[in-house]
Amino acid sequence: MKKKLYDIAHSRAGDKGNTLILSLIPYDEADYPLLCEKVTSDAVKNHLKDIVFGEIIRYEMPNLSSLQFVCHQALLGGVTTSLSMDTHGKSLSYAFLQMEIEV
Amino acid sequence: MIRIGSGAGFSGDRLEPAVILAEKGELDYLVLECLAERTIALAQQRKNKDPNSGYDPLLEKRMDLLLPILKEKGVRLITNMGAANPIGAAKKIIEIAQRRGIRIKVAAVTGDDVLEHLDGQQKVLETGKSLSEVPNLLSANAYIGADALLPALESGAEIIIAGRVADPSLFLAPMIYHFGWSPDDIDKIAQGTVVGHLLECAGQVTGGYFADPWKKEVPNLARLGFPFADVSPDGTAVIGKVEGTGGFINLATVKEQLLYEATDPTGYLTPDITADFTTVRLQEIGPNRVEVSGGRGRPKPATLKVSLGYHAGYIGEGEISYAGPNAYGRAVLAGEIVQERLKDEFPDLRIDHIGVSSVHRTHFGDLREPYEVRLRVAANVTDSKKAAIIGEEVEALYTNGPAGGGGARKYVREVIGIVSTLIPREKVQTQISIQEC
Numbered sequence: 001m002k003k004k005l006y007d008i009a010h011s012r013a014g015d016k017g018n019t020l021i022l023s024l025i026p027y028d029e030a031d032y033p034l035l036c037e038k039v040t041s042d043a044v045k046n047h048l049k050d051i052v053f054g055e056i057i058r059y060e061m062p063n064l065s066s067l068q069f070v071c072h073q074a075l076l077g078g079v080t081t082s083l084s085m086d087t088h089g090k091s092l093s094y095a096f097l098q099m100e101i102e103v
Numbered sequence: 104m105i106r107i108g109s110g111a112g113f114s115g116d117r118l119e120p121a122v123i124l125a126e127k128g129e130l131d132y133l134v135l136e137c138l139a140e141r142t143i144a145l146a147q148q149r150k151n152k153d154p155n156s157g158y159d160p161l162l163e164k165r166m167d168l169l170l171p172i173l174k175e176k177g178v179r180l181i182t183n184m185g186a187a188n189p190i191g192a193a194k195k196i197i198e199i200a201q202r203r204g205i206r207i208k209v210a211a212v213t214g215d216d217v218l219e220h221l222d223g224q225q226k227v228l229e230t231g232k233s234l235s236e237v238p239n240l241l242s243a244n245a246y247i248g249a250d251a252l253l254p255a256l257e258s259g260a261e262i263i264i265a266g267r268v269a270d271p272s273l274f275l276a277p278m279i280y281h282f283g284w285s286p287d288d289i290d291k292i293a294q295g296t297v298v299g300h301l302l303e304c305a306g307q308v309t310g311g312y313f314a315d316p317w318k319k320e321v322p323n324l325a326r327l328g329f330p331f332a333d334v335s336p337d338g339t340a341v342i343g344k345v346e347g348t349g350g351f352i353n354l355a356t357v358k359e360q361l362l363y364e365a366t367d368p369t370g371y372l373t374p375d376i377t378a379d380f381t382t383v384r385l386q387e388i389g390p391n392r393v394e395v396s397g398g399r400g401r402p403k404p405a406t407l408k409v410s411l412g413y414h415a416g417y418i419g420e421g422e423i424s425y426a427g428p429n430a431y432g433r434a435v436l437a438g439e440i441v442q443e444r445l446k447d448e449f450p451d452l453r454i455d456h457i458g459v460s461s462v463h464r465t466h467f468g469d470l471r472e473p474y475e476v477r478l479r480v481a482a483n484v485t486d487s488k489k490a491a492i493i494g495e496e497v498e499a500l501y502t503n504g505p506a507g508g509g510g511a512r513k514y515v516r517e518v519i520g521i522v523s524t525l526i527p528r529e530k531v532q533t534q535i536s537i538q539e540c
Contacts, residue, residue, distance in 0.1 A: 010319060010355065012312065014364030017229055017523075023362035025355065050465035059368050061381055063397075064358050068368050076464075078229075080141050080521040081415050083453040083481045086462040098467040 006097035009035065013093040020052065020074035020089045022096050024067040032065035038101040044069055047099040051092065069096075105281050107274055108331040110169075111135040111182075112305030114142050114159055118168060120306065120329035120348070125172040127345050128331050132277045133173065135165065135182040136270050136303050140521045143267055144412020146186035147242035148519070157188030158195065158264075166199050173261065174205050181252065181273050185264040187242065189213050190536060192264050197540045206540060210260035212251055214533030215267040217409055217526055218243040227411070229522045237522060239414035245407045245526055248374030250286070251533035252276035258537055267410065269373045271299030274332075282336045293378040293400025294338030300371070300378075301342060301360050301395065305329045308342060308360040309391075310350030323349025332395075339396040341388065352391045361385075370401065372408075377401040406525040415520035418483050419490030421497025422457070423504075423511040426475035431459060433505040434476040440504055441480050441496050449493070455479040477510075483518060490515045 005011075005024065008031050014021040024039060026032055041058045048056075054072030061068060075089045076082040086092070108130040110121025114137040125133055137159050150157025159165075162184050173180055185192040193211040200207045221243055223235035234240075244267035253276060255263040265273075278284065278295040286292070301308050309330050310321040328348020332340040342352055361380060365371050368380040377400055384397040421441075425433040438454040445452055455461035457477035459470065480497050484490050494513020501508055 006318075010315075010359065012359040012363050014362075016364060016366050017521075019366055021362075021364055021366055023359060025358050025362075027355070051463065059381075061362070061368060063381055063383060064361065064385065066358055066362060068362050068365065070366050078521075081483065081518055083418065083451075083483055084462075084464060085455055085457065085479065091462045095463040095465075095467065 001103055002100045003103045004097065005039070005099045005101065009097070011093040011096050013090050015075055015079055015088045018073055018075050018078040020071040020092055022069045022071065022093060024069065024096070026065060029065040032062070034103065035067055036060060039067060039099070041069070044096070044099065048095065051095060104333055104335050105131045105277065106331050106333050107132045107134060107277055107302065109134055109136070109302040109305045109329055111137050112303065112307060113137060113139055114161065116305060118165060120327065121165065122168050122172065123345055123348060124329055124331060125169055125176060125178055130178045130331060133178050133180050134273045134302070135180070135184060136273055136305070138183045138186060138267060140410055141412065141519050143186050143244050143410065144242045144519045144521065146188070147412060150187045155191050158186050158192035159184035162192055162195060163199065166196050170200055170205055170207070171203060174207065179261050179263070181263045181276065183265050183268045183273060185211060185266045187216070187266060189264050189266050193538045196262055196264065197538050201540050207262060208260045208537060208539040209262040209264060210255035210258050210535045210537050212255050212263065212265035212268070212533060212535050214251065214531060215244045215247045217245045217531060220526065220530045221409070221524070225524055227522045227524055234524055237411060237413050240411060241414055241519065242412040243409050245409045245531045246374050247407070247531060247533055248272045249276035249279055250375070253280055255535045256280040258535060260537060270303035271296045271373055272375055274299030274302050275375055278334055278338065289376065289400045289402060290398070291338045292376045294396065294398035295334070296371070296373055296376050296378045296400070297361070297380065297383055297398035298332050298334060298338070298340040298395060301357060302330055302332055304360060304363065306350065307363065308356055309344050309352050310356055313356055313359060321350055325349065338398070339394065342393045342395060344391055352393055354385055354387055354393060357385055357393045357395070372404050374403065374407055376403050405528070407528055407531055409524050409526050411522050411524060413520050413522070415518040416483055416485040417487045417490035418481055418516050418518050419493035420479065420481040420514045421494035421511065422477055422479045423497050423500055423508045424475060424477045425505065425507055427507070430476045431456065431473055433507065434478045436505045437478045437500050437508060438480065440500065445492070445496060449482040449484070451482060453481045487515055
């Protein structure tokens with residue numbers, strides 16, 4: 001069965017220059033191992049292929065039962081000069097939560 | 104134990120949450136964090152035009168509300184609202200205090216402006232090119248740390264106003280000062296930085312920027328309360344807020360804020376420390392009370408980051424809406440018309456369909472026919488007259504474009520770009536200057 005990340009986790013997007021930072025926090029900490037298994041850097045890279053053009057680095061945070069994805073070349077140059085509607089990429093947490101995983 | 108409140112998370116933040124914190128929060132310190140990457144470059148631009156300006160545009164409003172309460176309650180204020188002109192800001196605060204008959208001591212912290220200390224050969228981090236190739240450089244401000252604020256705290260000043268102090272350092276400084284932490288006490292400095300990072304965006308840890316109806320409900324966002332931290336001598340802290348205010352604090356809100364903007368949660372760099380968030384422990388100890396402990400650290404970076412503001416031309420934008428049957432089809436056609444007419448002069452024209460794919464720059468899943476779509480066209484060019492052409496072309500779609508276009512708007516705005524470089528610590532000398540009345 002496929003499930004949207006939105007159904008089981010929440011996320012906040014942050015920015016530093018042209019880098020987008022996405023957290024992934026399960027509502028139920030018991031889902032953390034599932035997220036670790038399914039939401040790999042490659043899977044996220046594939047999901048965000050039209051948005052993130054650089055490397056995606058994943059950090060595992062077992063102390064918070066959370067994952068952090070640092071996505072390079074993701075903001076059309078970054079907040080100060082980007083022509084994007086959402087120059088900070090703040091809305092992109094919800095692009096991420098659209099991702100589906102097999103459960 | 105000391106209690107530090109966070110009364111603003113950005114320059115344009117709401118005014119009254121800080122007033123509520125100062126009045127009812129039983130605070131020792133109130134911090135107002137009001138500088139984003141670009142804010143100081145904009146402030147420098149204002150100072151170039153008028154040497155008495157260049158501080159936060161809301162300084163007067165905030166101080167007018169807060170000064171009497173801070174004085175009455177004995178709360179000390181720490182803020183980076185000095186922006187490009189902390190001394191000018193201190194002068195303004197004295198003026199407000201005199202007008203209100205309040206006696207006060209203000210310390211301005213300077214030295215973050217390093218425009219004169221940079222070397223044209225040094226590298227820009229984002230591009231790898233030398234600094235001399237950055238066009239129209241406006242400002243260069245080093246991120247200074249908690250150590251720059253300590254002399255101001257020791258001076259006994261009730262108001263401490265600085266420029267480009269790193270956000271978490273504003274909160275860390277009173278902890279170091281109050282508890283007498285040594286600079287070698289790396290884990291305490293790291294833990295204090297974690298607490299500062301949680302507080303620096305104010306309402307973002309108390310349920311702001313979090314709500315999602317049905318999914319993540321947050322009570323009374325219209326009256327969102329801002330946070331404070333009760334910090335113990337070992338740095339362990341409890342994040343809380345004033346009773347009766349809106350929002351909430353729980354593990355979910357604190358986790359979202361801890362990870363916010365952390366490009367490397369195993370080594371979060373500030374002027375004070377390299378902090379490791381992977382050791383942080385969070386525990387809900389009561390309603391709207393989360394305990395934070397366990398932050399560990401490694402020594403501070405050898406260099407300081409410098410934020411460089413430069414003039415990056417103008418962005419011209421035009422928008423027009425289409426609604427009802429085939430709204431998306433008509434908006435797409437409208438975009439194609441503008442593209443065809445402008446492609447030679449504006450090779451990097453940006454065409455967005457608002458309501459379909461503008462904010463994520465794509466869309467996921469099947470696209471159902473939207474009821475309304477707004478076309479947006481934008482380009483970044485060096486001169487403002489050329490930028491205006493974008494909006495003019497979009498507006499001309501009224502009589503020349505697809506049927507039923509409405510609500511055209513056009514904008515031209517100046518663009519301040521930000522890049523960064525590194526500077527050796529010894530080149531950055533900070534000072535304090537005291538004004539009192």
